[in-house]
Amino acid sequence: MLLTAKNISKAFGATQALDDVSTEFRSGRIKAVIGENGAGKSTLLKVICGVHKMDSGEVDLDGVPFTPVDHIESAKRGVVYVFQETTINPFVSVPENIFIDRLRNFTNRLGLINRKRMEDEAVAILAELGGNIDVRANLWDLDYGQWKVLELARALTYDPKVIFFDESTAYLNNREVVAFLSVVEGLKERDIAIGFVSHHFNEVFQIADTAVIMKDGRWVAEKVIAETNPDEVQNLMVGRTIGNIYPEKKTDRPTEEIIRLDNLSVEKSLHNVSFSVRKGEILGVGGLKGSGGEEIIGAIYGDIRAASGEMTLKGERYAPGAPYGATAKKIALLPGERSIEGLIVNFSVKDNITMGALPTRAGLLDKKRESGMSERIIRDVTIKVRSPSDPCSSLSGGNMQKVVFGKCLAMEPDIFLLNNPTRGIDVGARLEIYKLISDLSKRGITIILLSEDLNELIGMCDRTIILRKGEISKIYDFGEPPTEEDMIKYML
Amino acid sequence: MTHADAEATPGFKNFMTMDTFKKFFPAILLAALCIIFGSQRPLFFSVNNLMIILTQAVTVGTCALGLTFVILGGSIDLSIGSVVALSAVSCALVVPSQGLFAIAPAILTGMLCGAINGAVFSLGKVPSFIATMGGMVVFRGIVLIITKGRPIQIRDDFFLDVYASRSFGIPNSALITLIFVVFTLILLNRTPFGREVRAIGGGQRVAMLTGIKVTRIKLLMYVLAGGMYGVAGALQSARVMAATATMGEGLEMDVIAAVVVGGTPLTGGIGSIWGSILGTFLITILSNGMNMLGLSPYVQSIAKGIVLVAAVFLTIDRKKIGIIT
Structure with a gap:
């Protein structure tokens, strides 16, 4: 399975968010998307999933043109986007959160939801993920890392070929990050292609196989993680040496x-x-x-x-x-x-x-x-x-x-x-x-x-x-x- | 249309953009109503009828002056009618002893009611819709207890002369209202208080982080509005020569309509006193004209509802409409 994005451009008003960017995502591989704020990382993945409409360019899924009208159609066709902001609703149950967009699949002839069936399916998915989440738990008692795992469980119910994570670890603490990353790594064995946006080099170097580096909406480089190091990636994404962008510091130590x-x-x-x-x-x-x-x-x-x-x-x-x-x-x-x-x-x-x-x-x-x-x-x-x-x-x-x-x-x-x-x-x-x-x-x-x-x-x-x-x-x-x-x- | 075309055709097309249309729509609607009523009933434009319209506009107008602050601040007040009634009652009760000065206890009663609403809302953090709905019921209950359902007559001729007769052909009540128009204009546009009310309606979190005393300003804005309802209560009691238990019932709907039709959206932050005055005349003239045409109250009710919704539908930027807090 191969998802390719070719020559993608996208402008928001006067801002050129993406400028002729090409890359690809392969099954069983985790590809990190790296760049500074405003480099166009999220925009690239959102354009692929139909959240934003591209101005020009082409996306193919296994050689077939992939042009979903929105992220929901994209998900149904096997490319799921996990948003940075949480989409978990803490006022409803764990199974309802997982199946929130397909509750109708669980209705009986009277239009009422069959809770038992929904719960059983939720248990099965959570067991596979190994996030140690009780299906009967109150959402308020789970941490944000577990909320992210629930969003991942929801993504998996689409039987996806590709999953994109947009800064999924941004609001997690260190312990939650570790637990979440191990769940993500487990996905590789299912032959799913993964796109992973993160600001944190330690996460990238821990789980990614390859990385695409972007700057100011443009493609800069593709790297195999095993063959590079954080300094090289940093230089590529910043594109200049640090120091010259900061004003001169004062020379006298303030005392009062x-x-x-x-x-x-x-x-x-x-x-x-x-x-x-x-x-x-x-x-x-x-x-x-x-x-x-x-x-x-x-x-x-x-x-x-x-x-x-x-x-x-x-x-x-x-x-x-x-x-x-x-x-x-x-x-x-x-x-x-x-x-x-x-x-x-x-x-x-x-x-x-x-x-x-x-x-x-x-x-x-x-x-x-x-x-x-x-x-x-x-x-x-x-x-x-x-x-x-x-x-x-x-x-x-x-x-x-x-x-x-x-x-x-x-x-x-x-x-x-x-x-x-x-x-x-x-x-x-x-x-x-x-x-x-x-x-x-x-x-x-x-x-x-x-x-x-x-x-x-x-x-x-x-x-x-x-x-x-x-x-x-x-x-x-x-x-x-x-x-x-x-x-x-x-x-x- | 290209940029060059736009410059090549100045005049009406450029002047009449959607934005200017929206801005002037209430005034256009008002003019249209006047033309319709005037053409059907020539008496509509008689000096006497215009003075009647002024008299009729006073109650809704004074209340709208106060409510403009509340809605600009992003809140709502449903207790207007009850506060007007309670103020009228306290006015009527003290007229025998205080005469002319009975307007003072009316204003104070209104301010007290406003302070109670405002405290429940801003200190107690109860949404204003609920806080003032409670106020509406409670204040009406107090009115019923005091009046026992019977009107309290006002017989002081001097009081009635000053507040309900005319000077140089103009209703005194309208002249008194004019004083409060100037007062609220200055308060809204020329004092930090007015700016702070706007800022709270525009974005409460921003206002608070800017160092504005949000809780206090929200309380004060209800006290101010209450004072205006008190003025309305005194003038209304003078007009009908009594305070009655049912006085002002449903008044809040007319006042809210006047403010909103005048261009102050329920989400707050933007709007003006002039807009609310325009809205007041729209609501008043609509009733006055339909009365002259001899339409039944039932039909009038339907027409008023349609005009209100249509005005808001056509003028307000729906992207900014949110939840009332």
């Missing part, structure tokens, strides 16, 4: 303490974390997803309640009850989800920028100063927009992120918390954001940078904290630059 955390804990996710941040430094926070970085930022910003511990801001006890408690103390946050948490997309650029810092005179809005403020910020942050009154929905991801950035700057923060500021934005905007962060820190503004991008932490931060399961496993001090391998060691 601005905020200190003592034994801060957040229920279940952060345990007795203590560290101090100095005025004007860029402090990096790294770790796997769910290792506690979001909780540190959330607790400082008053968005997540600390269960115990203390914070000291500029020498005074600090305990924000809500985000407005933090903004009142000149702390700003650039949230992780820009279109849900960062800005209101159908409001204008101006209204978003001034939202947290409305200038008033005698209790009334000072519209003149407000316009001046938004124009100054649009210039400073280099937001590409025709008019400040354009809605944010008309902007690209990078420009939207700059609006959120500008909104925070309008509040004139002393401490600026950044949650993955460059996630999912193009390289140009990314460089501009790095420059802004660096300039702010040189002006004495303190930055706490939470990032999943290790190179970003290495390139940007004066000091870096690494978290593992809600505890600090390592602090890289000023003048002690971390390496990627070393950081990963402290994360796992």
Whole structure:
């Protein structure tokens, strides 16, 4: 069995997401699809499965043209796509989750569902997978790794020839990843072709046979995993040496303490974390997803309640009850989800920028100063927009992120918390954001940078904290630059 | 049509895009209604009838001013009619002792009701649909207990003169409403409070992470709306010279219709006071005109429903319609 994709191109508006990409998937083999954010990995697999329509190109399944209208027809014809976002509904049972799209296959003459038959089939599939999942279990009692296994079980009920996994491990913790990967490896024996999108090299090198490497929507290389190494793959997918994309670091060690955390804990996710941040430094926070970085930022910003511990801001006890408690103390946050948490997309650029810092005179809005403020910020942050009154929905991801950035700057923060500021934005905007962060820190503004991008932490931060399961496993001090391998060691 | 064609044919085609049509549709509809009614009944355009329309628009109008904030903030209020009735009752009860100033307890009663609704909603985190539905029933119950089902008459001539007669031919109640139009316009467009209400309706999580005191603003927005219903209660009691147990029943439907037809979608964030005023006149003129045509109340009811749904169908961007919280 062979699935080939030839010369595939796909554009979303002005963005060329895929540009003449060709590759193939063979039965019994796991092929990793590797690239940076926005490289076109997911888009390639989605185009093959009919989730997106390709602009040009051709897909063949065993020599027969394969052109499903959507992912459901694709699944019925043997090519199943497992989405990154969970499709498990925790309010219904395990068998119902597996057969959710084919409940009608289990109805009797009266149109009622035969639960016994459905449960028996679910038991059979789960036993084959060996995920150790009780078919009667409450979904809330299963972990996210087991949810992914259920989605895989659902995929298998289609008797597929090809399965695509889109960052299936993104929301899993380390233990769940191990269990999930062993289930995926087991699929090879069933002669299924597997496409596996992942950001994590250790996973790729653990289970994949081959890899296709992509960059900016283009095919870069195909590699046999046994014949390559992470450095080579990294260089291929980045296409340039690291270092030159990051601004120069400061040479003097910042000394004046601005905020200190003592034994801060957040229920279940952060345990007795203590560290101090100095005025004007860029402090990096790294770790796997769910290792506690979001909780540190959330607790400082008053968005997540600390269960115990203390914070000291500029020498005074600090305990924000809500985000407005933090903004009142000149702390700003650039949230992780820009279109849900960062800005209101159908409001204008101006209204978003001034939202947290409305200038008033005698209790009334000072519209003149407000316009001046938004124009100054649009210039400073280099937001590409025709008019400040354009809605944010008309902007690209990078420009939207700059609006959120500008909104925070309008509040004139002393401490600026950044949650993955460059996630999912193009390289140009990314460089501009790095420059802004660096300039702010040189002006004495303190930055706490939470990032999943290790190179970003290495390139940007004066000091870096690494978290593992809600505890600090390592602090890289000023003048002690971390390496990627070393950081990963402290994360796992 | 290519870009060059678009530039070659300026004028109506470019002016009348779908967006501008949607934007002006309520005004177009209003004009169309006026032309229809005016052509059938010349008296429709008489000064006297226009003043009657103004008088009739006051109750829905003052309530719509308040409800605009609530809907802009992404919430809903079903208790309007009951709050208007309860305010009218407290007004009528104190007219004998306070005279002219009886409007103050009416406004305070409205604000108190708003505070209760707002507290259940924003502090208790009960969805506003449910919180105010409870308010609707409870406040009506209080009205029934106080009135025992009988009207409370207002006999103070000075009170009735000030709130229900005309100055220079214009109804006083409309002039008083005009003061509140200016007040709410300033509040919505010229104060941080107005912007914050919009921001909460546009995206509550974003507003909260921007440092806006979401809980407090949501509570205040109901207090403000309640105060406006209180004004409506006082003016309505002056108009009918009594507070009655059934006063304002079903009023919330007209008010919600006025705000939504005026271009404020139930999802919040976008909309304006002017739109709600336009919507108020649409609803009022529709009733007034149909009365002049002598249509039966049953037919009127059907026509009103169709106009409401059609207006929303034609103007609102359905992608943004979601769940009311």
